Amino acid sequence: MPKSQKNALSAQDWAEAALDAIGRRGVEGVAVEPLARELGVTKGSFYWHFTNRDALLTAALARWEARETDEVLARVQQETDPRARIQRLVTEVNTSRRASRIYTALSSAGKPSFVREYVARVSRRRLQFLIDCYAALGLAPERARQWALQTYSVFLGSLQIRRDLPDEWPAAEDPAFADYVRFLMVSLLPPEAGADDHDSGDTVDTPADTARIVAQSRH
Amino acid sequence: MPKSQKNALSAQDWAEAALDAIGRRGVEGVAVEPLARELGVTKGSFYWHFTNRDALLTAALARWEARETDEVLARVQQETDPRARIQRLVTEVNTSRRASRIYTALSSAGKPSFVREYVARVSRRRLQFLIDCYAALGLAPERARQWALQTYSVFLGSLQIRRDLPDEWPAAEDPAFADYVRFLMVSLLPPEAGADDHDSGDTVDTPADTARIVAQSRH
DNA sequence: GTTTATCCATACGCCGCCGTATTGACAGAA
DNA sequence: TTCTGTCAATACGGCGGCGTATGGATAAAC
Numbered sequence: 195m196p197k198s199q200k201n202a203l204s205a206q207d208w209a210e211a212a213l214d215a216i217g218r219r220g221v222e223g224v225a226v227e228p229l230a231r232e233l234g235v236t237k238g239s240f241y242w243h244f245t246n247r248d249a250l251l252t253a254a255l256a257r258w259e260a261r262e263t264d265e266v267l268a269r270v271q272q273e274t275d276p277r278a279r280i281q282r283l284v285t286e287v288n289t290s291r292r293a294s295r296i297y298t299a300l301s302s303a304g305k306p307s308f309v310r311e312y313v314a315r316v317s318r319r320r321l322q323f324l325i326d327c328y329a330a331l332g333l334a335p336e337r338a339r340q341w342a343l344q345t346y347s348v349f350l351g352s353l354q355i356r357r358d359l360p361d362e363w364p365a366a367e368d369p370a371f372a373d374y375v376r377f378l379m380v381s382l383l384p385p386e387a388g389a390d391d392h393d394s395g396d397t398v399d400t401p402a403d404t405a406r407i408v409a410q411s412r413h
Numbered sequence: 414m415p416k417s418q419k420n421a422l423s424a425q426d427w428a429e430a431a432l433d434a435i436g437r438r439g440v441e442g443v444a445v446e447p448l449a450r451e452l453g454v455t456k457g458s459f460y461w462h463f464t465n466r467d468a469l470l471t472a473a474l475a476r477w478e479a480r481e482t483d484e485v486l487a488r489v490q491q492e493t494d495p496r497a498r499i500q501r502l503v504t505e506v507n508t509s510r511r512a513s514r515i516y517t518a519l520s521s522a523g524k525p526s527f528v529r530e531y532v533a534r535v536s537r538r539r540l541q542f543l544i545d546c547y548a549a550l551g552l553a554p555e556r557a558r559q560w561a562l563q564t565y566s567v568f569l570g571s572l573q574i575r576r577d578l579p580d581e582w583p584a585a586e587d588p589a590f591a592d593y594v595r596f597l598m599v600s601l602l603p604p605e606a607g608a609d610d611h612d613s614g615d616t617v618d619t620p621a622d623t624a625r626i627v628a629q630s631r632h
Numbered sequence: 633g634t635t636t637a638t639c640c641a642t643a644c645g646c647c648g649c650c651g652t653a654t655t656g657a658c659a660g661a662a
Numbered sequence: 663t664t665c666t667g668t669c670a671a672t673a674c675g676g677c678g679g680c681g682t683a684t685g686g687a688t689a690a691a692c
Contacts, residue, residue, distance in 0.1 A: 202668080202669060202670090203669080203670090235669095235670065235671085236670070236671055236672075237670095237671090237672095238669080238670045238671050238672075239669065239670050239671085240670095242668080242669060242670070243669090
Protein backbone atom coordinates (compact mmCIF):
# COMPACT_ATOMS: atom_id res chain seq x y z
CA MET A 195 0.00 0.00 0.00
CA PRO A 196 2.17 2.89 -1.11
CA LYS A 197 0.71 5.91 0.59
CA SER A 198 2.38 8.62 -1.48
CA GLN A 199 3.94 8.68 -4.87
CA LYS A 200 6.17 11.47 -6.02
CA ASN A 201 3.87 14.46 -6.35
CA ALA A 202 0.59 12.75 -5.69
CA LEU A 203 -2.47 14.90 -5.07
CA SER A 204 -4.78 14.14 -2.17
CA ALA A 205 -8.51 14.68 -1.84
CA GLN A 206 -7.73 17.52 0.56
CA ASP A 207 -5.66 19.23 -2.12
CA TRP A 208 -8.64 19.11 -4.44
CA ALA A 209 -10.99 20.39 -1.73
CA GLU A 210 -8.67 23.27 -0.93
CA ALA A 211 -8.38 24.16 -4.60
CA ALA A 212 -12.16 24.07 -4.82
CA LEU A 213 -12.43 26.48 -1.90
CA ASP A 214 -10.01 28.78 -3.65
CA ALA A 215 -12.07 28.59 -6.81
CA ILE A 216 -15.20 29.39 -4.83
CA GLY A 217 -13.55 32.50 -3.49
CA ARG A 218 -12.32 33.63 -6.89
CA ARG A 219 -15.06 32.54 -9.29
CA GLY A 220 -17.99 31.50 -7.13
CA VAL A 221 -19.54 28.10 -6.69
CA GLU A 222 -20.43 27.89 -10.38
CA GLY A 223 -16.78 28.40 -11.13
CA VAL A 224 -15.86 25.11 -9.48
CA ALA A 225 -15.44 23.09 -12.66
CA VAL A 226 -13.48 19.87 -12.78
CA GLU A 227 -11.46 20.42 -15.90
CA PRO A 228 -10.35 24.02 -15.22
CA LEU A 229 -9.47 23.01 -11.68
CA ALA A 230 -7.40 20.13 -12.99
CA ARG A 231 -5.60 22.51 -15.33
CA GLU A 232 -4.78 24.81 -12.41
CA LEU A 233 -3.40 21.86 -10.49
CA GLY A 234 -1.35 20.70 -13.43
CA VAL A 235 -3.21 17.43 -13.91
CA THR A 236 -6.21 16.17 -15.87
CA LYS A 237 -9.67 14.97 -14.94
CA GLY A 238 -8.33 11.45 -14.61
CA SER A 239 -6.89 12.44 -11.28
CA PHE A 240 -10.08 14.03 -10.02
CA TYR A 241 -12.38 11.12 -10.73
CA TRP A 242 -10.10 8.82 -8.82
CA HIS A 243 -10.47 10.89 -5.62
CA PHE A 244 -14.15 11.86 -6.01
CA THR A 245 -17.19 10.30 -7.57
CA ASN A 246 -18.49 13.57 -9.05
CA ARG A 247 -18.49 17.32 -8.74
CA ASP A 248 -21.01 17.38 -5.90
CA ALA A 249 -18.72 15.19 -3.82
CA LEU A 250 -15.95 17.74 -4.28
CA LEU A 251 -18.23 20.57 -3.23
CA THR A 252 -19.32 18.61 -0.19
CA ALA A 253 -15.73 18.02 0.85
CA ALA A 254 -14.88 21.68 0.35
CA LEU A 255 -17.94 22.75 2.34
CA ALA A 256 -17.11 20.39 5.20
CA ARG A 257 -13.60 21.80 5.28
CA TRP A 258 -14.96 25.34 5.24
CA GLU A 259 -17.51 24.70 7.96
CA ALA A 260 -14.93 23.19 10.27
CA ARG A 261 -12.63 26.12 9.70
CA GLU A 262 -15.28 28.79 10.14
CA THR A 263 -16.73 27.34 13.31
CA ASP A 264 -14.24 25.45 15.45
CA GLU A 265 -11.09 27.25 14.44
CA VAL A 266 -12.36 30.80 14.22
CA LEU A 267 -14.52 30.60 17.32
CA ALA A 268 -11.72 28.90 19.21
CA ARG A 269 -9.42 31.74 18.27
CA VAL A 270 -11.94 34.32 19.38
CA GLN A 271 -12.61 32.41 22.57
CA GLN A 272 -9.04 33.02 23.62
CA GLU A 273 -10.38 36.37 24.69
CA THR A 274 -11.92 36.07 28.11
CA ASP A 275 -13.85 39.31 28.27
CA PRO A 276 -17.10 39.13 26.32
CA ARG A 277 -16.59 42.70 25.14
CA ALA A 278 -13.17 41.82 23.81
CA ARG A 279 -14.66 38.80 22.08
CA ILE A 280 -17.26 40.90 20.33
CA GLN A 281 -14.72 43.46 19.24
CA ARG A 282 -12.39 40.72 18.09
CA LEU A 283 -15.15 39.29 15.95
CA VAL A 284 -15.80 42.64 14.33
CA THR A 285 -12.15 43.25 13.55
CA GLU A 286 -11.93 39.73 12.14
CA VAL A 287 -13.69 41.21 9.12
CA ASN A 288 -10.37 42.57 7.99
CA THR A 289 -8.33 39.48 8.72
CA SER A 290 -8.75 37.41 5.60
CA ARG A 291 -9.98 38.73 2.30
CA ARG A 292 -10.09 35.15 1.05
CA ALA A 293 -12.44 33.98 3.80
CA SER A 294 -14.72 36.94 3.16
CA ARG A 295 -15.01 36.19 -0.52
CA ILE A 296 -15.64 32.51 0.13
CA TYR A 297 -18.42 33.34 2.55
CA THR A 298 -20.19 35.80 0.28
CA ALA A 299 -19.88 33.42 -2.65
CA LEU A 300 -21.35 30.55 -0.65
CA SER A 301 -24.06 32.70 0.83
CA SER A 302 -25.35 33.68 -2.58
CA ALA A 303 -24.98 30.27 -4.21
CA GLY A 304 -28.19 28.67 -5.29
CA LYS A 305 -27.40 25.75 -7.45
CA PRO A 306 -26.30 22.83 -5.31
CA SER A 307 -29.06 23.20 -2.76
CA PHE A 308 -27.06 21.62 0.05
CA VAL A 309 -24.77 24.65 0.11
CA ARG A 310 -27.43 26.61 1.94
CA GLU A 311 -27.39 24.08 4.79
CA TYR A 312 -23.70 24.60 5.41
CA VAL A 313 -24.06 28.38 5.26
CA ALA A 314 -27.01 28.25 7.62
CA ARG A 315 -25.11 26.14 10.16
CA VAL A 316 -22.09 28.43 10.13
CA SER A 317 -24.20 31.56 10.40
CA ARG A 318 -26.25 30.05 13.19
CA ARG A 319 -23.16 29.15 15.20
CA ARG A 320 -21.71 32.61 14.73
CA LEU A 321 -24.94 34.24 15.79
CA GLN A 322 -25.28 31.94 18.77
CA PHE A 323 -21.75 32.79 19.80
CA LEU A 324 -22.63 36.47 19.76
CA ILE A 325 -25.83 35.84 21.70
CA ASP A 326 -23.81 34.04 24.35
CA CYS A 327 -21.37 36.94 24.51
CA TYR A 328 -24.13 39.46 25.13
CA ALA A 329 -25.85 37.15 27.58
CA ALA A 330 -22.55 36.92 29.44
CA LEU A 331 -22.77 40.68 29.83
CA GLY A 332 -25.95 40.18 31.81
CA LEU A 333 -28.49 41.03 29.14
CA ALA A 334 -31.88 39.38 29.08
CA PRO A 335 -32.26 36.70 26.37
CA GLU A 336 -34.34 38.80 24.00
CA ARG A 337 -32.09 41.78 24.51
CA ALA A 338 -28.98 39.69 23.93
CA ARG A 339 -30.54 38.38 20.77
CA GLN A 340 -31.24 41.86 19.48
CA TRP A 341 -27.71 42.99 20.20
CA ALA A 342 -26.30 39.90 18.54
CA LEU A 343 -28.42 40.36 15.43
CA GLN A 344 -27.32 43.95 15.17
CA THR A 345 -23.64 43.08 15.55
CA TYR A 346 -23.81 40.21 13.12
CA SER A 347 -25.57 42.46 10.64
CA VAL A 348 -22.77 44.99 10.92
CA PHE A 349 -20.27 42.16 10.51
CA LEU A 350 -21.89 40.83 7.34
CA GLY A 351 -22.64 44.26 5.95
CA SER A 352 -19.03 45.27 6.39
CA LEU A 353 -17.98 42.32 4.28
CA GLN A 354 -20.41 43.44 1.61
CA ILE A 355 -19.26 47.06 1.61
CA ARG A 356 -15.62 46.08 1.44
CA ARG A 357 -16.54 44.03 -1.58
CA ASP A 358 -18.78 46.50 -3.37
CA LEU A 359 -17.03 49.75 -2.46
CA PRO A 360 -13.47 48.86 -1.48
CA ASP A 361 -12.31 52.46 -1.73
CA GLU A 362 -15.00 53.67 0.64
CA TRP A 363 -13.71 51.40 3.38
CA PRO A 364 -10.78 52.49 5.56
CA ALA A 365 -7.74 50.29 5.11
CA ALA A 366 -6.47 48.38 8.12
CA GLU A 367 -3.31 50.47 8.25
CA ASP A 368 -5.24 53.73 7.96
CA PRO A 369 -5.77 55.38 11.35
CA ALA A 370 -9.34 55.98 10.20
CA PHE A 371 -9.85 52.24 10.49
CA ALA A 372 -9.08 52.18 14.20
CA ASP A 373 -11.29 55.25 14.58
CA TYR A 374 -14.14 53.50 12.86
CA VAL A 375 -13.76 50.36 14.96
CA ARG A 376 -13.90 52.45 18.11
CA PHE A 377 -16.95 54.21 16.75
CA LEU A 378 -18.65 50.91 16.01
CA MET A 379 -17.91 49.53 19.44
CA VAL A 380 -19.84 52.36 21.02
CA SER A 381 -22.94 51.20 19.19
CA LEU A 382 -22.31 47.48 19.39
CA LEU A 383 -21.53 47.20 23.09
CA PRO A 384 -24.18 47.78 25.71
CA PRO A 385 -23.24 50.76 27.82
CA GLU A 386 -23.02 48.98 31.14
CA ALA A 387 -22.36 45.33 31.92
CA GLY A 388 -25.47 44.08 33.63
CA ALA A 389 -27.66 46.87 32.35
CA ASP A 390 -30.72 45.96 30.36
CA ASP A 391 -31.02 49.08 28.23
CA HIS A 392 -28.44 50.99 26.29
CA ASP A 393 -29.56 54.56 25.81
CA SER A 394 -28.09 55.96 28.97
CA GLY A 395 -24.69 56.10 30.54
CA ASP A 396 -21.25 56.15 29.03
CA THR A 397 -17.71 54.92 29.82
CA VAL A 398 -18.05 52.35 27.14
CA ASP A 399 -14.84 51.64 25.38
CA THR A 400 -11.65 50.20 26.77
CA PRO A 401 -9.02 51.92 24.65
CA ALA A 402 -6.22 49.58 25.64
CA ASP A 403 -8.05 46.48 24.49
CA THR A 404 -9.22 48.29 21.39
CA ALA A 405 -5.72 49.22 20.33
CA ARG A 406 -4.40 45.77 21.08
CA ILE A 407 -7.06 43.96 19.13
CA VAL A 408 -7.01 46.35 16.21
CA ALA A 409 -3.25 45.87 16.00
CA GLN A 410 -3.83 42.15 15.67
CA SER A 411 -5.86 42.59 12.52
CA ARG A 412 -3.61 41.55 9.72
CA HIS A 413 -3.55 42.54 6.06
CA MET B 414 -44.10 50.59 -39.21
CA PRO B 415 -46.36 48.42 -37.12
CA LYS B 416 -45.38 49.05 -33.53
CA SER B 417 -47.07 46.07 -31.94
CA GLN B 418 -48.18 42.75 -33.25
CA LYS B 419 -50.52 40.49 -31.36
CA ASN B 420 -48.52 39.31 -28.36
CA ALA B 421 -45.19 40.77 -29.33
CA LEU B 422 -42.47 40.85 -26.70
CA SER B 423 -40.43 43.98 -26.15
CA ALA B 424 -36.83 44.39 -25.10
CA GLN B 425 -38.11 45.61 -21.74
CA ASP B 426 -40.01 42.36 -21.30
CA TRP B 427 -36.78 40.45 -21.81
CA ALA B 428 -34.87 42.72 -19.45
CA GLU B 429 -37.51 42.29 -16.77
CA ALA B 430 -37.46 38.55 -17.19
CA ALA B 431 -33.68 38.66 -16.90
CA LEU B 432 -33.96 40.58 -13.63
CA ASP B 433 -36.36 37.95 -12.37
CA ALA B 434 -33.95 35.21 -13.35
CA ILE B 435 -31.13 37.04 -11.57
CA GLY B 436 -33.19 37.07 -8.40
CA ARG B 437 -34.11 33.42 -8.67
CA ARG B 438 -31.06 31.76 -10.16
CA GLY B 439 -28.31 34.35 -10.05
CA VAL B 440 -26.53 36.07 -12.89
CA GLU B 441 -25.19 32.77 -14.22
CA GLY B 442 -28.78 31.61 -14.44
CA VAL B 443 -29.61 34.21 -17.07
CA ALA B 444 -29.49 31.92 -20.09
CA VAL B 445 -31.11 32.79 -23.35
CA GLU B 446 -32.80 29.51 -24.14
CA PRO B 447 -34.31 28.81 -20.69
CA LEU B 448 -35.49 32.40 -20.55
CA ALA B 449 -37.12 32.02 -23.93
CA ARG B 450 -38.86 28.87 -22.72
CA GLU B 451 -40.20 30.74 -19.69
CA LEU B 452 -41.51 33.47 -21.96
CA GLY B 453 -43.11 30.95 -24.28
CA VAL B 454 -40.92 31.79 -27.27
CA THR B 455 -37.63 30.65 -28.74
CA LYS B 456 -34.18 32.16 -29.15
CA GLY B 457 -35.23 33.61 -32.47
CA SER B 458 -37.17 36.24 -30.57
CA PHE B 459 -34.29 37.12 -28.30
CA TYR B 460 -31.67 37.62 -30.97
CA TRP B 461 -33.95 40.02 -32.74
CA HIS B 462 -34.13 42.32 -29.69
CA PHE B 463 -30.54 41.90 -28.48
CA THR B 464 -27.20 41.23 -30.09
CA ASN B 465 -26.04 38.82 -27.40
CA ARG B 466 -26.40 37.80 -23.78
CA ASP B 467 -24.23 40.64 -22.46
CA ALA B 468 -26.55 43.17 -24.07
CA LEU B 469 -29.45 41.63 -22.20
CA LEU B 470 -27.57 41.81 -18.91
CA THR B 471 -26.66 45.42 -19.60
CA ALA B 472 -30.27 46.32 -20.23
CA ALA B 473 -31.37 44.51 -17.08
CA LEU B 474 -28.68 46.26 -15.04
CA ALA B 475 -29.62 49.67 -16.39
CA ARG B 476 -33.22 48.99 -15.47
CA TRP B 477 -32.17 47.83 -12.01
CA GLU B 478 -29.91 50.81 -11.41
CA ALA B 479 -32.60 53.29 -12.36
CA ARG B 480 -35.08 51.55 -10.10
CA GLU B 481 -32.74 51.26 -7.12
CA THR B 482 -31.54 54.84 -7.24
CA ASP B 483 -34.06 57.30 -8.58
CA GLU B 484 -37.22 55.49 -7.62
CA VAL B 485 -36.26 54.14 -4.21
CA LEU B 486 -34.45 57.25 -3.11
CA ALA B 487 -37.28 59.40 -4.38
CA ARG B 488 -39.70 57.34 -2.32
CA VAL B 489 -37.57 57.68 0.77
CA GLN B 490 -37.10 61.37 0.14
CA GLN B 491 -40.81 61.87 0.65
CA GLU B 492 -39.88 61.83 4.29
CA THR B 493 -38.73 65.25 5.33
CA ASP B 494 -37.10 64.46 8.66
CA PRO B 495 -33.63 62.95 8.19
CA ARG B 496 -34.29 60.58 11.07
CA ALA B 497 -37.45 59.34 9.41
CA ARG B 498 -35.54 58.91 6.18
CA ILE B 499 -32.94 56.75 7.87
CA GLN B 500 -35.54 54.64 9.58
CA ARG B 501 -37.50 54.32 6.38
CA LEU B 502 -34.40 53.05 4.64
CA VAL B 503 -33.86 50.43 7.33
CA THR B 504 -37.43 49.20 7.21
CA GLU B 505 -37.19 49.08 3.42
CA VAL B 506 -35.22 45.88 3.98
CA ASN B 507 -38.49 44.09 4.49
CA THR B 508 -40.33 45.67 1.61
CA SER B 509 -39.37 43.51 -1.32
CA ARG B 510 -37.88 40.06 -1.06
CA ARG B 511 -37.35 40.14 -4.80
CA ALA B 512 -35.25 43.28 -4.70
CA SER B 513 -33.16 41.83 -1.90
CA ARG B 514 -32.39 38.69 -3.80
CA ILE B 515 -31.52 40.63 -6.93
CA TYR B 516 -29.13 42.81 -5.03
CA THR B 517 -27.31 39.98 -3.27
CA ALA B 518 -27.09 38.04 -6.51
CA LEU B 519 -25.62 41.01 -8.35
CA SER B 520 -23.28 41.86 -5.53
CA SER B 521 -21.72 38.42 -5.60
CA ALA B 522 -21.61 38.07 -9.37
CA GLY B 523 -18.16 37.87 -10.83
CA LYS B 524 -18.47 36.77 -14.39
CA PRO B 525 -19.56 39.71 -16.51
CA SER B 526 -17.14 42.17 -15.01
CA PHE B 527 -19.29 45.19 -15.78
CA VAL B 528 -21.83 44.03 -13.20
CA ARG B 529 -19.57 45.29 -10.44
CA GLU B 530 -19.72 48.81 -11.86
CA TYR B 531 -23.49 48.93 -11.60
CA VAL B 532 -23.44 47.52 -8.09
CA ALA B 533 -20.77 50.02 -7.07
CA ARG B 534 -22.77 52.95 -8.42
CA VAL B 535 -25.95 51.89 -6.66
CA SER B 536 -24.16 51.25 -3.40
CA ARG B 537 -22.32 54.53 -3.62
CA ARG B 538 -25.52 56.47 -4.16
CA ARG B 539 -27.22 54.72 -1.25
CA LEU B 540 -24.28 55.41 1.00
CA GLN B 541 -24.10 59.03 -0.11
CA PHE B 542 -27.77 59.41 0.61
CA LEU B 543 -27.19 58.18 4.14
CA ILE B 544 -24.18 60.46 4.58
CA ASP B 545 -26.35 63.39 3.55
CA CYS B 546 -29.01 62.36 6.03
CA TYR B 547 -26.57 62.30 8.91
CA ALA B 548 -24.94 65.52 7.75
CA ALA B 549 -28.40 67.08 7.79
CA LEU B 550 -28.55 66.17 11.46
CA GLY B 551 -25.57 68.45 12.04
CA LEU B 552 -22.83 65.86 12.21
CA ALA B 553 -19.33 66.64 11.04
CA PRO B 554 -18.43 65.06 7.67
CA GLU B 555 -16.25 62.27 9.07
CA ARG B 556 -18.80 61.55 11.77
CA ALA B 557 -21.64 61.47 9.27
CA ARG B 558 -19.62 59.11 7.15
CA GLN B 559 -19.07 56.74 10.09
CA TRP B 560 -22.74 56.75 10.97
CA ALA B 561 -23.69 56.14 7.37
CA LEU B 562 -21.27 53.25 7.00
CA GLN B 563 -22.64 51.68 10.14
CA THR B 564 -26.24 52.05 9.05
CA TYR B 565 -25.57 50.77 5.56
CA SER B 566 -23.73 47.81 7.05
CA VAL B 567 -26.74 46.98 9.17
CA PHE B 568 -28.93 47.36 6.12
CA LEU B 569 -26.86 44.99 4.01
CA GLY B 570 -26.23 42.57 6.84
CA SER B 571 -29.94 42.33 7.51
CA LEU B 572 -30.50 41.29 3.91
CA GLN B 573 -27.87 38.61 4.34
CA ILE B 574 -29.29 37.27 7.59
CA ARG B 575 -32.79 37.16 6.21
CA ARG B 576 -31.37 35.11 3.37
CA ASP B 577 -29.16 32.74 5.35
CA LEU B 578 -31.26 32.35 8.49
CA PRO B 579 -34.83 33.30 7.60
CA ASP B 580 -36.24 31.73 10.74
CA GLU B 581 -33.94 33.76 12.98
CA TRP B 582 -35.35 36.98 11.62
CA PRO B 583 -38.59 38.42 13.02
CA ALA B 584 -41.37 38.53 10.45
CA ALA B 585 -42.81 41.91 9.55
CA GLU B 586 -46.13 41.06 11.20
CA ASP B 587 -44.45 39.80 14.35
CA PRO B 588 -44.45 42.45 17.09
CA ALA B 589 -40.82 41.46 17.68
CA PHE B 590 -40.07 43.06 14.34
CA ALA B 591 -41.23 46.48 15.45
CA ASP B 592 -39.34 45.96 18.68
CA TYR B 593 -36.18 45.18 16.80
CA VAL B 594 -36.54 48.19 14.52
CA ARG B 595 -36.94 50.44 17.55
CA PHE B 596 -33.89 48.79 19.08
CA LEU B 597 -31.88 49.39 15.94
CA MET B 598 -32.88 53.01 15.72
CA VAL B 599 -31.37 53.67 19.11
CA SER B 600 -28.01 52.59 17.76
CA LEU B 601 -28.35 54.01 14.28
CA LEU B 602 -29.52 57.49 15.16
CA PRO B 603 -27.23 59.97 16.86
CA PRO B 604 -28.60 60.86 20.26
CA GLU B 605 -29.01 64.59 19.67
CA ALA B 606 -29.46 66.50 16.46
CA GLY B 607 -26.47 68.77 16.17
CA ALA B 608 -24.37 66.79 18.63
CA ASP B 609 -21.01 65.55 17.46
CA ASP B 610 -20.67 62.51 19.71
CA HIS B 611 -23.16 59.84 20.59
CA ASP B 612 -22.21 58.25 23.88
CA SER B 613 -24.12 60.65 26.10
CA GLY B 614 -27.68 61.80 26.40
CA ASP B 615 -30.91 60.08 25.50
CA THR B 616 -34.43 60.97 24.26
CA VAL B 617 -33.66 59.34 20.98
CA ASP B 618 -36.61 57.70 19.41
CA THR B 619 -39.79 59.25 18.13
CA PRO B 620 -42.32 56.48 18.76
CA ALA B 621 -45.02 58.02 16.62
CA ASP B 622 -42.84 58.15 13.54
CA THR B 623 -41.51 54.72 14.33
CA ALA B 624 -44.93 53.14 14.44
CA ARG B 625 -46.05 54.95 11.33
CA ILE B 626 -43.07 53.91 9.28
CA VAL B 627 -43.03 50.35 10.52
CA ALA B 628 -46.67 50.07 9.56
CA GLN B 629 -45.76 51.08 6.03
CA SER B 630 -43.45 48.12 5.60
CA ARG B 631 -45.32 45.72 3.43
CA HIS B 632 -45.06 41.95 3.10
C1' DG C 633 -53.24 42.88 -53.20
C1' DT C 634 -48.67 43.65 -53.17
C1' DT C 635 -45.07 45.45 -50.38
C1' DT C 636 -42.53 46.26 -46.27
C1' DA C 637 -41.24 46.10 -41.61
C1' DT C 638 -41.68 43.65 -37.43
C1' DC C 639 -41.37 39.56 -34.76
C1' DC C 640 -40.52 34.73 -34.17
C1' DA C 641 -39.44 29.49 -35.43
C1' DT C 642 -36.27 26.08 -37.02
C1' DA C 643 -32.03 24.15 -37.89
C1' DC C 644 -27.21 24.16 -37.62
C1' DG C 645 -22.21 24.32 -35.86
C1' DC C 646 -19.50 25.39 -32.00
C1' DC C 647 -17.60 25.13 -27.34
C1' DG C 648 -17.18 23.98 -22.41
C1' DC C 649 -18.08 20.94 -19.04
C1' DC C 650 -19.58 16.27 -17.01
C1' DG C 651 -18.87 11.53 -16.35
C1' DT C 652 -17.01 6.83 -18.11
C1' DA C 653 -13.81 3.60 -19.94
C1' DT C 654 -9.52 2.27 -20.80
C1' DT C 655 -4.83 2.26 -20.51
C1' DG C 656 -0.41 3.49 -18.50
C1' DA C 657 3.29 4.79 -15.09
C1' DC C 658 5.22 3.98 -10.81
C1' DA C 659 6.16 2.39 -6.02
C1' DG C 660 6.34 -1.03 -2.69
C1' DA C 661 5.42 -6.06 -1.31
C1' DA C 662 6.06 -10.80 -2.46
C1' DT D 663 11.22 -10.03 -10.81
C1' DT D 664 6.68 -10.20 -10.61
C1' DC D 665 2.63 -8.69 -8.73
C1' DT D 666 -0.56 -5.40 -6.85
C1' DG D 667 -2.46 -1.22 -5.55
C1' DT D 668 -2.18 3.84 -6.27
C1' DC D 669 -2.53 7.79 -9.05
C1' DA D 670 -2.99 9.98 -13.53
C1' DA D 671 -3.41 10.58 -18.93
C1' DT D 672 -6.20 9.89 -22.96
C1' DA D 673 -10.15 9.19 -25.52
C1' DC D 674 -14.98 9.07 -25.97
C1' DG D 675 -20.10 10.25 -25.75
C1' DG D 676 -23.40 13.35 -24.11
C1' DC D 677 -25.63 17.67 -22.78
C1' DG D 678 -26.68 22.44 -22.45
C1' DG D 679 -25.96 26.92 -23.76
C1' DC D 680 -24.29 30.57 -27.42
C1' DG D 681 -24.61 32.71 -31.73
C1' DT D 682 -25.88 32.50 -36.90
C1' DA D 683 -28.54 31.73 -40.91
C1' DT D 684 -32.62 31.40 -43.00
C1' DG D 685 -37.21 31.15 -43.68
C1' DG D 686 -41.85 31.93 -42.37
C1' DA D 687 -45.89 34.61 -40.25
C1' DT D 688 -48.46 38.78 -39.38
C1' DA D 689 -49.94 43.46 -39.54
C1' DA D 690 -49.81 47.93 -41.36
C1' DA D 691 -48.92 51.01 -45.51
C1' DC D 692 -49.89 51.95 -50.16
